[in-house]
Amino acid sequence: xxxxxxxxxxxxxxxxxxxxxxxxxxxxxxxxxxxxxxxxxxxxxxxxxxxxxxxxxxxxxxxxxxxxxxxxxxxxxxxxxxxxxxxxxxxxxxxxxxxxxxxxxxxxxxxxxxxxxxxxxxxxxxxxxxxxxxxxxxxxxxxxxxxxxxxxxxxxxxxxxxxxxxxxxxxxxxxxxxxxxxxxxxxxxxxxxxxxxxxxxxxxxxxxxxxxxxxxxxxxxxxxxxxxxxxxxxxxxxxxxxxxxxxxxxxxxxxxxxxxxxxxxxxxxxxxxxxxxxxxxxxxxxxxxxxxxxxxxxxxxxxxxxxxxxxxxxxxxxxxxxxxxxxxxxxxxxxxxxxxxxxxxxxxxxxxxxxxxxxxxxxxxxxxxxxxxxxxxxxxxxxxxxxxxxxxxxxxxxxxxxxxxxxxxxxxxxxxxxxxxxxxxxxxxxxxxxxxxxxxxxxxxxxxxxxxxxxxxxxxxxxxxxxxxxxxxxxxxxxxxxxxxxxxxxxxxxx
Amino acid sequence: xxxxxxxxxxxxxxxxxxxxxxxxxxxxxxxxxxxxxxxxxxxxxxxxxxxxxxxxxxxxxxxxxxxxxxxxxxxxxxxxxxxxxxxxxxxxxxxxxxxxxxxxxxxxxxxxxxxxxxxxxxxxxxxxxxxxxxxxxxxxxxxxxxxxxxxxxxxxxxxxxxxxxxxxxxxxxxxxxxxx
Numbered sequence: 001x002x003x004x005x006x007x008x009x010x011x012x013x014x015x016x017x018x019x020x021x022x023x024x025x026x027x028x029x030x031x032x033x034x035x036x037x038x039x040x041x042x043x044x045x046x047x048x049x050x051x052x053x054x055x056x057x058x059x060x061x062x063x064x065x066x067x068x069x070x071x072x073x074x075x076x077x078x079x080x081x082x083x084x085x086x087x088x089x090x091x092x093x094x095x096x097x098x099x100x101x102x103x104x105x106x107x108x109x110x111x112x113x114x115x116x117x118x119x120x121x122x123x124x125x126x127x128x129x130x131x132x133x134x135x136x137x138x139x140x141x142x143x144x145x146x147x148x149x150x151x152x153x154x155x156x157x158x159x160x161x162x163x164x165x166x167x168x169x170x171x172x173x174x175x176x177x178x179x180x181x182x183x184x185x186x187x188x189x190x191x192x193x194x195x196x197x198x199x200x201x202x203x204x205x206x207x208x209x210x211x212x213x214x215x216x217x218x219x220x221x222x223x224x225x226x227x228x229x230x231x232x233x234x235x236x237x238x239x240x241x242x243x244x245x246x247x248x249x250x251x252x253x254x255x256x257x258x259x260x261x262x263x264x265x266x267x268x269x270x271x272x273x274x275x276x277x278x279x280x281x282x283x284x285x286x287x288x289x290x291x292x293x294x295x296x297x298x299x300x301x302x303x304x305x306x307x308x309x310x311x312x313x314x315x316x317x318x319x320x321x322x323x324x325x326x327x328x329x330x331x332x333x334x335x336x337x338x339x340x341x342x343x344x345x346x347x348x349x350x351x352x353x354x355x356x357x358x359x360x361x362x363x364x365x366x367x368x369x370x371x372x373x374x375x376x377x378x379x380x381x382x383x384x385x386x387x388x389x390x391x392x393x394x395x396x397x398x399x400x401x402x403x404x405x406x407x408x409x410x411x412x413x414x415x416x417x418x419x420x421x422x423x424x425x426x427x428x429x430x431x432x433x434x435x436x437x438x439x440x441x442x443x444x445x446x447x448x449x450x451x452x453x454x455x456x457x458x459x460x461x462x463x464x465x466x467x468x469x470x471x472x473x474x475x476x477x478x479x480x481x482x483x484x485x486x487x488x489x490x491x492x493x494x495x
Numbered sequence: 496x497x498x499x500x501x502x503x504x505x506x507x508x509x510x511x512x513x514x515x516x517x518x519x520x521x522x523x524x525x526x527x528x529x530x531x532x533x534x535x536x537x538x539x540x541x542x543x544x545x546x547x548x549x550x551x552x553x554x555x556x557x558x559x560x561x562x563x564x565x566x567x568x569x570x571x572x573x574x575x576x577x578x579x580x581x582x583x584x585x586x587x588x589x590x591x592x593x594x595x596x597x598x599x600x601x602x603x604x605x606x607x608x609x610x611x612x613x614x615x616x617x618x619x620x621x622x623x624x625x626x627x628x629x630x631x632x633x634x635x636x637x638x639x640x641x642x643x644x645x646x647x648x649x650x651x652x653x654x655x656x657x658x659x660x661x662x663x664x665x666x667x668x669x670x671x672x673x674x675x
Contacts, residue, residue, distance in 0.1 A: 098577070098619040102629045150633070157634045158575045159616050 035229055039222040046215040053208040060201045068194030071125075075187045078118040082142075082183065084111035086176055089149055092156045093164060105153045112146060122186065134189065138182040145175035244423035244438070251425075251437045255298050259291035298437075304364065305422070305439045308446040315358035315451050319474035322355050322362065322400055323348055326385055329366045339374045347386040355400045355471040357451040362471065368444040369404040369455075369467045375434060376465070377408035389473065398473040399453075407464040416457060420445045444469075536668035538643045538660030539588055542628075542650040544635045547572070551654040554593075554666065560638060561593050562604060563614030572636035576618040577627055579640075584669055589640055592667055642669055 088108035092101045119142060123135035148171045155164035266284050269275050275284055330346065333339050355362075373383045384405040392398045409432065411419060418424050423438040441455075444467075448455045452472050459465035541557065543549055548570055552560070559565040566574055579586040581598050590596055596604065608614030621627050624645035631637040632649040639650075643660045646652060658665045 098621050098630065099623075099626055102621065102626045102633070105633045106629055154634045154636070157619070157630055158573060158636065159619070 035222065035226045039219065039226060042222065043215060043219050046211060046218060050208055050211045050215060053204055053211060057201055057204040057208060060197060060204055064194060064197035064201060068190050068197055071122075071190040072187065072194065074118055074121065075183060075190060078115060078122075079180075079183050079187075081111045081114040081118065082176070082179055084108075085115060085149065086172075089152055089156075089172075090168075092153065093161060096159075098157065101157055105157065108149065108153065112149070115142060131189065134182065134185055138179070138186065141175065141178040141182050145172070145179050148172045148175050241423075247425070248423045248437055248439075251435065252298065252302065255435065255437065256295060259294045262287060262291045301437065301439060301443065305443050308443065308450070315361050315447075317356045317358060317451060319354035320357050320359050320362060321352075322387060322402060322471065323352060325359060325362050325366065326387065326402065329363055329370060330385070332367070333370055333374070336371075336374075339371075342374060342377070342381045342383055344370075345382065345384045347384060349388045352387060352400060353389055353398075354474040356474045357453065357471050361447045361451050362469075365444045365447045365455075365469055366402060366404070368440040369469065372440050372444075372467070373404050373406035373408070373465070375436065376429070377406045380407035380464070382407055396470075399470050400473060402469040402471070403466050404469075405464065405466045410461040410463050410465055411457070411459040412461055413459075416459065419457070420455070441467075536670045538665055539585055539640050539667040539669050540643050540646050540652045540660045541638065541655060541667070542631055542641055542646060543638050543653050544631055545649070545651050546635045547638075547651065549653055551657055554656050557655055558593050558595070561589060561618075562596075562601075563608045563616075563618075566615045568636060573615060575616055575634050575637045577630045577634075577637055577639035578618045578620055579624075579627065580620050580622050584671070585640055585642060588667060588669055640667070 085108050088104045088111060092104035092108070095101060095104075119135065119139050123132070123139065126132045126135045148167065152164045152168050152172055155161070155167060266287050270284060275281055326346065326348070330344055333342075333344070370383065370385070377383065384403070386403040386405060387400065388403075389400050390396075390398065409428070411426065412428065415426050419426070420441050422442040424442075425436060425438040429436070445455050448469055448471075454470045456468045456470065457465060458468075541552065547568060549568060556565065560574055561576055563576070568574055578589065590598065590601055594601055594604075605614055605617050609617060619630060621630055621639075624641050627639045627641055628645070628647060628649055631639050638653075641650070652659060655666065660667070
């Protein structure tokens with residue numbers, strides 16, 4: 001046994017991962033998700049920019065059309081109407097028929113009215129001092145021309161053709177020329193505006209293109225990064241699992257080798273005829289018994305884990321009295337040599353209801369929890385098994401809680417999530433040279449869940465741990481016969 | 496030159512005689528009371544351009560204007576008379592009531608005036624009331640006549656002897672058969 005202890009003391013986990021790798025492994029499962037969220041966010045933001053740019057371009061195009069293009073079109077109409085005003089006036093000169101002259105005057109005035117409306121529209125839309133000044137000049141020059149035009153028309157209608165021609169040449173032509181120049185200036189201004197807006201539209205289009213390229217590139221690179229991270233995460237998980245399995249094989253080998261070494265040594269002694277006395281033979285028989293039991297328990301645990309590996313193990317649930325199961329587990333525990341020195345305090349509530357479960361399953365589960373408590377209690381050799389019933393609460397049905405409380409080394413808060421993982425063993429446990437396969441808690445959790453229950457844990461470093469087995473309360477079913485429990489008890493005694 | 500002057504004098508004399516001969520039947524008609532029973536009448540408004548400051552004309556001033564004896568308004572603008580085409584009832588009223596002439600007499604009168612330089616512009620002739628309105632609207636010195644129902648805000652009505660067309664005692668009316 002001393003050799004075993006020595007061997008245990010020398011044993012270090014050769015598969016322990018470095019700190020950064022453990023942290024990366026812990027975080028990597030979230031990193032891929034975070035990266036995907038980040039990609040979506042970036043794509044959404046850049047996409048929003050692109051959509052905004054496209055909308056801006058669309059608006060720009062509409063503004064350009066309604067503004068500059070429509071303006072140019074209106075200026076074209078305005079130029080035509082100014083010419084029409086003058087043309088109709090001059091037509092009146094070509095006839096001496098008063099009726100025709102009046103008709104031409106009418107046409108001139110109608111065209112003049114359209115020009116006035118056009119100028120008023122331009123003045124309304126004018127923005128900035130330059131455009132307003134231009135609109136005022138145009139209006140002023142057109143009004144001046146109209147005054148002259150009225151005089152010319154009056155002269156024509158009065159029959160003073162020479163006077164009308166003289167007035168037109170002296171005043172009408174220069175006044176109309178000023179209007180024409182004004183209109184050309186307005187046209188140039190609209191052309192400048194259209195050119196500016198077109199340049200803005202082109203710039204906006206280029207911006208959208210670049211942003212689109214950026215979004216595609218970003219999405220591509222981030223996707224690559226995400227794939228890389230996911231692959232790395234998977235690879236890391238696979239490596240970790242392989243390492244855990246290697247560690248498990250090493251642990252199991254070690255656990256098997258110890259009793260095998262004892263058995264081999266005892267067998268050698270017997271074969272060599274070194275043991276002849278009856279008392280010595282009995283002692284050797286006890287050694288064979290204990291070591292073979294230890295080996296069988298280990299093999300049973302591995303087989304049980306293998307049977308629950310695919311989560312297909314199903315129990316036939318029946319109402320069960322947990323008190324008797326606890327009794328059975330405690331009595332079986334007392335027979336274990338390393339648990340003999342422990343004080344096991346049982347606190348059981350009166351009139352506990354029956355729970356829904358499987359006797360062997362609950363027994364196995366409790367056995368693992370209690371043995372776990374024994375293993376990690378350190379020098380504090382006290383274990384409390386507290387059993388109580390709890391009524392229906394929010395989110396939970398009525399249940400019976402079996403708490404296994406130890407005052408041992410406790411579990412680090414960061415490791416609480418991982419202790420139920422198969423093969424997981426805390427680095428601290430390794431450093432404290434506590435042997436195990438890393439299957440006990442995982443197995444207990446699976447069995448509890450297979451029975452519709454669960455296991456919870458609360459722990460503090462150097463304070464101890466409390467593992468709670470939550471089992472559903474049976475609802476009005478028949479009380480289970482004690483055959484299973486008796487069977488269990490018989491099994492225990494037999495062991 | 497002497498020959499030309501003699502010819503002109505002879506022409507003027509001939510035209511004057513013709514006009515005097517034409518007055519007789521019109522005057523007789525007026526005396527015999529042309530406003531027969533069974534006819535309806537509508538006032539005939541004398542209209543000018545909106546810019547014309549003229550408010551009132553006496554009947555004799557109106558006659559001078561239409562006969563071309565007065566060529567300028569008080570604001571200095573040249574007077575341009577506009578009339579409907581021969582045969583129109585409004586023209587007949589003006590010829591009869593204002594000018595006291597027949598078509599031929601007026602024609603001769605204008606020709607003589609233009610020839611002698613007493614008339615600067617011959618009356619303009621328009622075929623429709625709308626034409627008259629537009630003419631008056633376009634010509635600041637224009638004056639014409641319209642039935643009261645044809646008047647619109649583009650022209651302004653002038654009082655005659657301080658009377659508006661709707662006033663009692665207004666002298667210019669278009670007389671129409673009731674069957675019209």
